[in-house]
Amino acid sequence: SQQGEEDPQALSIQEGENATMNCSYKTSINNLQWYRQNSGRGLVHLILIRSNEREKHSGRLRVTLDTSKKSSSLLITASRAADSASYFCATAIPKSRRALTFGSGTRLQVQP
Amino acid sequence: SQTIHQWPATLVQPVGSPLSLECTVEGTSNPNLYWYRQAAGRGLQLLFYSVGIGQISSEVPQNLSASRPQDRQFILSSKKLLLSDSGFYLCAWSVRRGALPSSYNEQFFGPGTRLTVL
Numbered sequence: 001s002q003q004g005e006e007d008p009q010a011l012s013i014q015e016g017e018n019a020t021m022n023c024s025y026k027t028s029i030n031n032l033q034w035y036r037q038n039s040g041r042g043l044v045h046l047i048l049i050r051s052n053e054r055e056k057h058s059g060r061l062r063v064t065l066d067t068s069k070k071s072s073s074l075l076i077t078a079s080r081a082a083d084s085a086s087y088f089c090a091t092a093i094p095k096s097r098r099a100l101t102f103g104s105g106t107r108l109q110v111q112p
Numbered sequence: 113s114q115t116i117h118q119w120p121a122t123l124v125q126p127v128g129s130p131l132s133l134e135c136t137v138e139g140t141s142n143p144n145l146y147w148y149r150q151a152a153g154r155g156l157q158l159l160f161y162s163v164g165i166g167q168i169s170s171e172v173p174q175n176l177s178a179s180r181p182q183d184r185q186f187i188l189s190s191k192k193l194l195l196s197d198s199g200f201y202l203c204a205w206s207v208r209r210g211a212l213p214s215s216y217n218e219q220f221f222g223p224g225t226r227l228t229v230l
Contacts, residue, residue, distance in 0.1 A: 033217065040200075040224070041223060042224050043156070043202070045218045045220070048218065088156070092217070097144050097161055097169075097206075098219075099144075099146050099158045099161045099171070100146075100219060102148075102156040102157075103155050105153075105154070105155055
């Protein structure tokens with residue numbers, strides 16, 4: 001079974017609005033990553049947050065991590081049409097040389 | 113800079129036919145290599161990973177196999193495809209232990225191969 005589960009499954013917003021996506025996971029982690037996937041393409045790493053961090057920023061991205069609730073959120077501020085994509089959280093599979101398990105993703109559509 | 117290639121980009125194969133998908137990485141040495149499969153509208157499922165030439169670990173029992181004949185080459189194969197093998201196959205690499213901590217956990221993905229089994 002998948003480690004992470006994102007919600008919502010799909011999100012449609014207007015340009016300039018903020019987009020928030022949530023992720024829950026099941027086991028203890030050392031870090032959690034967020035990836036982006038444009039339709040029919042490979043995944044691109046966005047940001048990593050370590051288990052001892054509560055919040056991290058990268059440009060218009062803000063990630064939070066609550067290890068007590070086993071949850072993380074990704075906030076994209078001032079969204080643009082080019083942000084339209086699927087977003088996945090991922091955590092490492094134990095004893096698998098950092099192979100990842102992914103949630104089912106949130107499909108974000110930003111309307112111009 | 114490092115790049116990762118996958119081919120073919122798309123493939124349509126009949127049930128029972130063999131499969132060979134290839135992935136190569138450039139610009140790095142001794143990478144960890146991974147094969148993932150993505151069903152439509154879903155996240156990625158790890159299929160295989162490799163830490164070196166000839167070293168393959170399988171995460172899910174299935175109709176597929178993997179091989180690593182060279183350091184930067186990873187091949188996904190099947191002798192007889194099933195309908196359930198349809199999906200989007202992604203190859204990825206990550207740096208080995210000892211590399212920069214900031215990039216230690218990040219995975220770099222290829223463009224993927226979309227396989228349709230009819």
